[in-house]
Amino acid sequence: MPLSTPHAPQRTPGLQQQHSRAAVTATGLWRAYGSGEAQVVALRDVSVAFASGQFTAIMGPSGSGKSTLMHCLAGLDTTDRGTVDIGGTVITGLGDKALTKLRRDKIGFIFQQFNLLPTLTAEENILLPASIASAKADPAWISQIIRTLDLQERLSHKPTELSGGQQQRVACARALATRPEVVFADEPTGNLDTRSSGEVLGFLRKSVDDFGQTIVMVTHDPSAAAYADRVVFLADGQIVRDLPNPTADDVIDTMRGFETRVPLAGEAA
Amino acid sequence: MLRAALKGMAARKARLALTSLAVVLGSAFIAAALVLTASIQATVDALNAESFAGSDVLVQPVAPESRGDSLIQQGVSAETLANVEATEGVERIGLTVSGTISAIGDNGKVVGGLAPTMAANWADEAHDRELRDGRAPEADGEVAVSAKFAADSGLGLGETVTAYTPTTDQTAYEIVGVYGYSGGRDSISGGTEITFTTAEAQRLLFDGEDAYSALAIQAAPGTDADDLAAALEPVVGAESQVRTWEDYNAEATAQSAELTGLVGNFLLGFGLIAVFVSVFLIANTFSIVIAGRLKEIAMMRAIGAGRGQVVRSILAEALILGTVAAVVGAAVGVAGGAGLTAAIANSFLDAGQVSVAVPPTAILAALAVGIGVTVLAALVPAVRASKVPPVEAMRAAAKADRPITGITVTGTIVTLAGGAAMALGLTHNLGGDKADLAGTAVGAGLVFVGVTMLTAWLSKPLVGALGRLWSWNFAGKLGRRNAGRNPRRTAVTASALMIGVTLVTATATLLTSVKASIEDYFGEAVKAELFVTGPAVSELPASFDPAVMDDIRAIDDVEAAVEVYYDIADIDGTEQYVNTTTDFGGIVDLFGGEIADGGTGALADDEIAVNQSAADELGVGIGDTVNATFSRGTEAHEFTVSAILADNENTDGWYVSPAYVEEFYTTKPMMALVDVADGADIDAVTAAVDDALAGEPEVSAQNHEEFVAEVTVFFDFAIIAIQLLLGLAMIVAVIGVVNTLILSVLERTRELGMLRAIGMTRGQTVRMVIVESVTIALFGAVLGIAVGLGLGWALQNALADSGVDVFAVPVTLIAGYLAAAVLVGLLAAIAPAARAAKTNILGAIAYE
Incomplete structure (x- = not known):
């Protein structure tokens, strides 16, 4: 278990109050895979709201349903019951076309594997969502992100010519390029060393603080979760703890609680 | 390792199926080509066997030695017939008079395209004719026609058909009968046929001589065909030859085998190209599959598999794939070949009954090629795979592409070598025309291979x-x-x-x-x-009545019009192309030729003109004499070379005075050249010339x-x-x-x-x-x-x-x-x- 990072984030007090409108709201989500004996219920009646301009981490042990929750929130997976609302649009029940358009316009993604297109340069990768939408990206905004991520010197490089940290920074820029309603980050530091992780998380923090970006991040790294404004803990497909303003130690303590197998109901209460 | 190969294959069914399709295609083409060849041969053999079926011995004219002579029908003489009748052991003699003829259909055009209409006497026993309507021809002005002829010509019972040969004028005949052939067929091998009385057939085909195309002899009971043939040998004239039916049939079979062999080779060529292309495809697929399995192969090497085992496991995979594909290909090919045979036999040969033959070589060749090609194509990727070091198993998959330097360098060298060979050949630096052409061709091939490597x-x-x-x-x-x-x-x-x-x-x-x-x-x-000529593709050369030339010359804006007659003659023992025309100088001029030496543009009856290379071939020059015998000529004429033409494809050949036209095979002109005045309306003149040719079904006016x-x-x-x-x-x-x-x-x-x-x-x-x-x-x-x-x-x-x-x-x-x-x-x-x-x-x- 990694220890808390030495450069713990500084949070701006009162930010949550400024952004009370919910960017993403899930109500009564159910999601099960398989059927009969082999059925696995990944989400059981999950209701959660993510305030606009807030950085939320979703944590939980393997198989707790945290990835499923994120996929359902992002319109990548379907739900059996319940609704997901992104920026005022109920996405549950939308067809593939509408969902694709919604992901394109309102959602940004950061993946563990970076997932940059090897045939495109860093700059082209950053502009990819706009290109797909045949839209013109806002040049001032793009150059601001590039400057913030310190990628000016790398724009003409292909992903194979970049380090892992640089690739993930390009992926961050890509996620933010369209000013999405919400950015979903799936284990964004899972493939990075400590230093690069710090850079990426620092940027995510900064984009929330400076640009008012909404970020939902799935992670199992307590020190990564410590960058968030709030940590939502999942276990067995249910939200078991909602921790505001976490520190790495808080997170570790909470997770230890799961490992000692304290009855879940008691924990949640 | 074999089990690993099998399991690996099961996991990649779709891709293997796609790859094997190429092998299937190649194998199928080869099998189909061989089956088609054998089946068509069998079908044609069956058709051949029908001809003169029931006869024991045939007396036929001696096959002419040169092509020029073959244009003229030589018949079995009446004298020979009398001698044969008098020979002991001859039970019955069927008399055949047959040859090619031109007949005009209801559209005014000559019936039959590539295959000419055959003429025969109704009494002929070469084929088994079955009257369907009407009766047999009894008078010289009557004919019976085959059902195919009736269909193709648009003419039926009671109507009149016009027919003629190169030596006879157009004659009208009343169709009194329509017949088919045994087995309910409309034709023999898709051809059209008209039957006449024996006398009329002889008038058309043998200039009225009492001669025959064949005597089909049945031996008396107890007489052996070979003995009878031997007995007949001394009694037939020099113009005739004696063969048993068996020999005759064997010869016909051998002849058709040559033709079907050609068709088969054509298909085989297609098959080989399909196979060649599929080598690339198979090699590519195996490379791809192996690239995806590098880790797996490295792991196997790590746990102790030898390099040989890796190669063998991949080759085993190729062998299995190749075998399955080749078997499927052979089956598809055999079925396709049989189907194609039926289609060809029914539409072209009108065979009635199709014989499908599947020679073992067809299946063996398809299997050998399919399997061989697959294994061969997999060899390079397999050997490359075996070079994977075991440590690769522990590394993250390296996706780096193999460098293309080696193949690029080789490809460049091959391309340059080919280009050099081509350049040398094209600039005639290889010594000799043949070497130059060969050098250019080889160079071209090398460039092709080189560029393939450079792709x-x-x-x-x-x-x-x-x-x-x-x-x-x-x-x-x-x-x-x-x-x-x-x-x-x-x-x-x-x-x-x-x-x-x-x-x-x-x-x-x-x-x-x-x-x-x-x-x-x-x-x-x-x-x-303008050119007055018939279609290039026809069995009988198109010709027309020279009288129309005066009508053509009379047309406004026609400055000159010259007709040409052609023959293949024997000149000093060689076969030569001979022309004659009423205006030798005119034809050379109109065709863009040039008289290089001697001559005035006119030829006396004992003068002959020739182009340079033909003269060189016979070693003759101006003033030398040559002896020429024309197709219908009975004796040689002596000519003195009076002019040499510059070589020119349009005017090459020998020229004599029109005095000899009657000895030509075709006694009518086959082409005419028309010079139209400058500035005249060519279309109008063309139409006028066509009007003048209204009575000539075989030719028309054509512009350049x-x-x-x-x-x-x-x-x-x-x-x-x-x-x-x-x-x-x-x-x-x-x-x-x-x-x-x-x-x-x-x-x-x-x-x-x-x-x-x-x-x-x-x-x-x-x-x-x-x-x-x-x-x-x-x-x-x-x-x-x-x-x-x-x-x-x-x-x-x-x-x-x-x-x-x-x-x-x-x-x-x-x-x-x-x-x-x-x-x-x-x-x-x-x-x-x-x-x-x-x-x-x-x-x-x-x-x-």
Whole structure:
């Protein structure tokens, strides 16, 4: 278990109050895979709201349903019951076309594997969502992100010519390029060393603080979760703890609680 | 290891199925070619056996020694017949009078295209005729016609048909009967036939002489055919020969075997090209499959598998794949060959009964080629795989592409060597025409192979440039980049199409150049504007009544009109092409020829003119004498060479005075040249000439363009034939592109998932794959066209001295090839694009 990072984030007090409108709201989500004996219920009646301009981490042990929750929130997976609302649009029940358009316009993604297109340069990768939408990206905004991520010197490089940290920074820029309603980050530091992780998380923090970006991040790294404004803990497909303003130690303590197998109901209460 | 190979194969069923399709195709073509050849042969043999069936011995005219003589029917004389009748052991004699004839249908045209109408006496026993309507011809003005003739001519019972031969005038006959043949057939091998009384048949075919085409003799009971033949030998005249029916049939069988062999070789050629192209495809697939399994192979090496075992396991896989594909191919080929035989036999031969023969060689060859090619193609990838160090198993998969330096350097050397050979050949530096032509051809082949090796290197700039065509949208741009991502794979995939397109482009370019050269020559050198001539493709040469020449000369704006007669004569013991015309100087002038030496443009009865190379061939010059015997001539005439013509394809040959026309095979002119006044309306004159020719069914007036088209009609057939070849290469190419794309889509699952996750629509995904596919296909086609044009140009230059002095690009055909390439790309993209569009986003982006 990694220890808390030495450069713990500084949070701006009162930010949550400024952004009370919910960017993403899930109500009564159910999601099960398989059927009969082999059925696995990944989400059981999950209701959660993510305030606009807030950085939320979703944590939980393997198989707790945290990835499923994120996929359902992002319109990548379907739900059996319940609704997901992104920026005022109920996405549950939308067809593939509408969902694709919604992901394109309102959602940004950061993946563990970076997932940059090897045939495109860093700059082209950053502009990819706009290109797909045949839209013109806002040049001032793009150059601001590039400057913030310190990628000016790398724009003409292909992903194979970049380090892992640089690739993930390009992926961050890509996620933010369209000013999405919400950015979903799936284990964004899972493939990075400590230093690069710090850079990426620092940027995510900064984009929330400076640009008012909404970020939902799935992670199992307590020190990564410590960058968030709030940590939502999942276990067995249910939200078991909602921790505001976490520190790495808080997170570790909470997770230890799961490992000692304290009855879940008691924990949640 | 074998079990590992089998399990590995089971896991990649779809790709293996696609790859094996190429092997199936190649094997099937080979099996089909051999089955078709054998079956057609069997069918034709059965047809041959019907001819003169029931006879024991045949007396027929001696086969003429030269082609010139063969134009004239020599008959078995009445004297020989009398001697045969008097011979002991002869039970019965069937009398046959047969030959070719021209008959005019209800549309005013001569009946029958490639195959001429046959004439026979009704009493002839060579075929088993069955009267269907009416009766047999009893008077000289009556005929019975075959059902096929009735159908083709549009003439029926009670109507009148006009028929004639080169030596007889047009005569009207009343159709009193319509007949078919045994087995309910309408024709024998699809031909048309008219039967006459024996006397009338002799008038038409033997100038009224009492002569026969065959005596079909039945031996008396107890008399052996061989003994009878021996007994007849001394009694027949020198003009006749005696053969047992068995010998006759064996000879006919051998003759048709030659022809069917030709057709079979043509199909075999197609099969071999399919096999050749599939080598690339199989090698590519195995390379791809092995690249995906490097870790697995390294792991096997790590746990103790030897290099030999790795090679053997991959070869075992190839062997299994090749065997399955070859067996399927052989089966498909046998079925296809049988079906094709039935189609050909029914539509062309009207065989009634089709014999299907499956020679063991057909199956063996299909299996050997299919299996051999697959194993051979897998050998290189297998050996390469065995070189994977075991430590690779522990490393993350290295995706770096193998360098293409080696093959690029080799390809450059081969291309340069080929180019040098071509240059030397073209500049006549190899000593001797044959060496020059051979050097050019070998050089062309080397360039072809060299460029094939260079495709990987060429793919970088070319794919990028081609892909720019699609860059109007982003999905297209991504597709273009993807096509250029793996040069080696793109190159091998495109090679399949390139090979086919190169071959057809080179051939089409050469043929188009030949055609353009002829057209060019006509445009510049030939003075005559119009030609009176018949179709180039017909068994009997077209001819017309010379009396129409006066009508043509009388037409306004016609300045000169000269008719030409042709014959093949024996000159000093050699077969020679002889012309005559009422105006020797005029014909040379109108055809753009030139009298190089001697002569005044007129020929006395004992004078002969000839072109330079024909004179050289016989070693004669001005003032020398030659002896010539014409087709119908009974004795040689002595001529003195009075003029030498400059060599010119249009005027080459010998010229004599028109005094000998009656001894020519065709006693009527076969062509006329018409010189139209400058500035006159050619179309109006053409129409007037056609009016003058209204009573001549075999010929019509043609302008340069039509005449050249008629002369070069064989090129059109050749071009069509090679397009079929392209079609075949295209099928294989589609398979190759599908294979490569499916693999690419699988490899890029994660990428596709990401693109879909961040908002790429299914439509955009489909477009991306289509662009990749079409770009690869176009790359192959463009390369093929470029190399094909280059080779065509080289061949044209090599043949420039033979008169092919114009280089012409078959623009329409090339546009067609590009369109075909786009079609290949589109077809090949269907399955991979569908798969890409259906990418499961969650599965694709999930962690490893």
